[in-house]
Amino acid sequence: MQINYRQYPHPVLSYFADDVIDSDFQASLRSSKTQNTYIFEAYCVTSCDGVNQLIAEKKAYFAFHFECSTTRFRKVFASFETDFTFQLPADSIDGKVQICSFILAAENIYNYSLPEFHPDYEGHSFIIKKGDVLAIDAERTFFAEKEIDPLKRIPSIFSVQPNRSENALPFDMDSSGHKIIIKLSEENFDHYKTISLNQNLQPLLSSLIIMPALVSILEMIKTAEDQDFDPEECRWYQVIKSRLKELGVDVENRNTFSDSTIVLAQKLIGDPLNISLLALVNFEDED
Known part of the structure; x- marks a missing residue:
């Protein structure tokens, strides 16, 4: 009102x-x-x-x-x-x-x-x-905020969807809604679906898809004062804001961003790079 x-x-x-x-x-x-x-x-x-x-x-x-x-x-x-x-x-x-x-x-x-x-x-x-x-x-x-919120976990605020437009980019993102929509070209989305069936390679998908999107979002939050950016009504923003607060980062105070957004992104989703590399090593051993 x-x-x-x-x-x-x-x-x-x-x-x-x-x-x-x-x-x-x-x-x-x-x-x-x-x-x-x-x-x-x-x-x-x-x-x-x-x-x-x-x-x-x-x-x-x-x-x-x-x-x-x-x-x-x-x-x-x-x-x-x-x-x-x-x-x-x-x-x-x-x-x-x-x-x-x-x-x-x-x-x-x-x-x-x-x-x-x-x-x-x-x-x-x-x-x-x-x-x-x-x-x-x-x-x-x-x-x-609901007592039991399925969006509490960082990965769950992302949704990967195919981009069926004629000139679709390999990777694109839309953060205007309650979830952050990651849009993949149809070819990339087909590969994504195939890899997602292998539980051992799930961390690899986080490194390849979630990590760059999260870093981009964190950069937007960090530089919010310099751009037209007001996501207060978006659920994903409240989830990330809450998790950053647990890490000692206040989104309204740039001085609290002592770590780079790459480091923060890894902390938010549990160091997926290390887990991904181990998954690849194990995958190679199995072969």
């Missing part, structure tokens, strides 16, 4: 305008998770006496709007209390979740006017409909 000031035809207490002066509205959330449920503890406060009076009279209430683009989940959690708790099933959200916090009108208000309005509104009142926004805090995001 994108917040746009122009949506509001009446004064709104917000962080981006001075419709309501010398006042603010702040909303905070603390989250915890059981096996099947997310639990949120909310705390809301406003220094605007006029709005507080409306809440006390139950003409307005606090609300959090959740929206998950992955699952299409949308829901509003609301209360007249400054402290309240709410829950939602863990399987209802997945990946990036946008959260907007508001104070909303609980009923129609036909002469809406507050002492805290900007002087430009002096002598004016407004018609407020039930559900209209009276105050808004900054938008935030929450990343919902």
Whole structure:
């Protein structure tokens, strides 16, 4: 849900305008998770006496709007209390979740006017409909991660597929979705399928295909500030970000990239080069 000031035809207490002066509205959330449920503890406060009076009279209430683009989940959690708790099933959200916090009108208000309005509104009142926004805090995001996630393992965030276009490159990559798609020309893909049937040669495929793709991705992450690169909503990015954190690398701080991306890639997928060389030696011995 994108917040746009122009949506509001009446004064709104917000962080981006001075419709309501010398006042603010702040909303905070603390989250915890059981096996099947997310639990949120909310705390809301406003220094605007006029709005507080409306809440006390139950003409307005606090609300959090959740929206998950992955699952299409949308829901509003609301209360007249400054402290309240709410829950939602863990399987209802997945990946990036946008959260907007508001104070909303609980009923129609036909002469809406507050002492805290900007002087430009002096002598004016407004018609407020039930559900209209009276105050808004900054938008935030929450990343919902499943307890058991098959994409936790680095190799599983890659998918190898044939590229059937007329001028297909031998090797190409698409990182715009939840998985990193490695595209091979049809001939190379046929060879890939044949080799993948031999379990002993699986590490070799990682070295030949996964490693260069992962190095390329790590270079993109490392130089993100220098390019138009914002993969926050992609699951593969969250998995790599989490694994890098375990290695002491903060993707938002270049100084923590003390190792080269080649070294990092090997650490992330368990030194496939050594295992591949051993597999080839054993393969030769068998022959």
